[in-house]
Amino acid sequence: MAIPELSPAQACTRLAHGAVLIDVRQSHERAGGMAEGARGVALDELLADPAAHLPSQSQELLLICQSGKRSADAAQALLAAGYCNVASVSGGTVAWREQLLPLVQPLTDAAEQDFFDRYSRHLLLPQVGEAGQRRLQRARVLVLGAGGLGAPAAFYLAAAGVGQLRLVDHDRVERSNLQRQIVHTEASIGQAKVDSARERLLALNPTIKVEAVPLRVNAENIDGLLEGVDVVLDGSDNFPLRYLLNDACIQHGVPLVYAAIERFSGQVTVFDAGRQRGVAPCYRCLFPEPPDPAFAPSCAEAGVLGVLPGLAGVLQATEVLKLLLGIGEPLIGRLLRFDALSMQFRSSRFGPDPHCAVCAPAAPFPGYIDYAAFCRGS
Numbered sequence: 001m002a003i004p005e006l007s008p009a010q011a012c013t014r015l016a017h018g019a020v021l022i023d024v025r026q027s028h029e030r031a032g033g034m035a036e037g038a039r040g041v042a043l044d045e046l047l048a049d050p051a052a053h054l055p056s057q058s059q060e061l062l063l064i065c066q067s068g069k070r071s072a073d074a075a076q077a078l079l080a081a082g083y084c085n086v087a088s089v090s091g092g093t094v095a096w097r098e099q100l101l102p103l104v105q106p107l108t109d110a111a112e113q114d115f116f117d118r119y120s121r122h123l124l125l126p127q128v129g130e131a132g133q134r135r136l137q138r139a140r141v142l143v144l145g146a147g148g149l150g151a152p153a154a155f156y157l158a159a160a161g162v163g164q165l166r167l168v169d170h171d172r173v174e175r176s177n178l179q180r181q182i183v184h185t186e187a188s189i190g191q192a193k194v195d196s197a198r199e200r201l202l203a204l205n206p207t208i209k210v211e212a213v214p215l216r217v218n219a220e221n222i223d224g225l226l227e228g229v230d231v232v233l234d235g236s237d238n239f240p241l242r243y244l245l246n247d248a249c250i251q252h253g254v255p256l257v258y259a260a261i262e263r264f265s266g267q268v269t270v271f272d273a274g275r276q277r278g279v280a281p282c283y284r285c286l287f288p289e290p291p292d293p294a295f296a297p298s299c300a301e302a303g304v305l306g307v308l309p310g311l312a313g314v315l316q317a318t319e320v321l322k323l324l325l326g327i328g329e330p331l332i333g334r335l336l337r338f339d340a341l342s343m344q345f346r347s348s349r350f351g352p353d354p355h356c357a358v359c360a361p362a363a364p365f366p367g368y369i370d371y372a373a374f375c376r377g378s
Helices: 008-016 043-048 069-080 092-098 110-118 129-138 150-160 175-179 193-204 222-226 239-252 308-325 371-376
Strands: 020-023 061-064 086-089 140-144 164-168 209-213 231-234 256-262 265-271 334-339 344-349
Touching: 008 061, 008 086, 008 092, 043 069, 061 069, 061 092, 069 086, 069 092, 086 092, 129 308, 140 150, 140 222, 150 164, 150 193, 150 231, 150 308, 164 193, 193 209, 222 239, 231 239, 231 308, 239 256, 239 371, 256 308, 265 308, 308 334
Parallel strands: 020 061, 061 086, 140 164, 140 231, 164 209, 231 256
Antiparallel strands: 256 265, 265 334, 334 344
């Protein structure tokens, strides 16, 4: 049976004569304005238990959504459930607004209104939605390094609404940083990087918490820095720290999002051996031995294209969000390499080392070592 469709003007008239108008959109959609006189009941809630939200089955019911499709589908489902006087508003709230019919703002406090406005584009994504955005709001991420990689990554994590960011870096802003470390400005020169970054991130999104930790990371403080975090983003620039971070993340069972850059190229992957022993590889599985320093110069020694850390950092932020939301296929066991000069991306798979001293299933945690000596080969 075809579902009757009413124009917004006709629906407004029927509403004045006693019909019940139900807005079946999600709460974040209704936050932008809903037809005056409508009741807000999300579609899934309405169809799960119609009797809890609707009057008698003979009552005239009008359903409205954003453009008319969901309301028509809902009307068809209600008709099958025994509601005999159901119609859908053609064109939905979009048409209602275009015809200048009265709209009202649902009653929400300032924080909720900010949430719905700020993350409206996330809320439209089925893979995120309100539940996923609330999950991001509760998440805690450790960003190790507020420099080339940490700067763009932290910007996007803050914008995305990750509820708590813990930034760790012992360094201060220098003018040479400004070519690529976009979280800092000319006025930041001489300031602790974590303090400079905290100011910019809170200016972008004042609803999150940013913890600035001006520490040089070592084996004595790494456990405390990892306490309570859901994901670690590695923005470090030296091998001893990467090995330490890898071992600590395995010990704490926290996924580690890694990136490295040099000149015009970079690489990104995700290590999750702490939660997936024998299935997911760790940093040591990929790099059992540190490279000769002569073949792995720093940015200060070899230079780097200014946009390159931004590209790598945004990829890292993407992987962090995927891990927090539980969506997509994270780069676990896959190394993504990119070359900016040729603009080519290549992905190669690698597996766990069954004899890895740190992440093998039966391997006890060996404790933290002298990572500087290990990387020197002594």
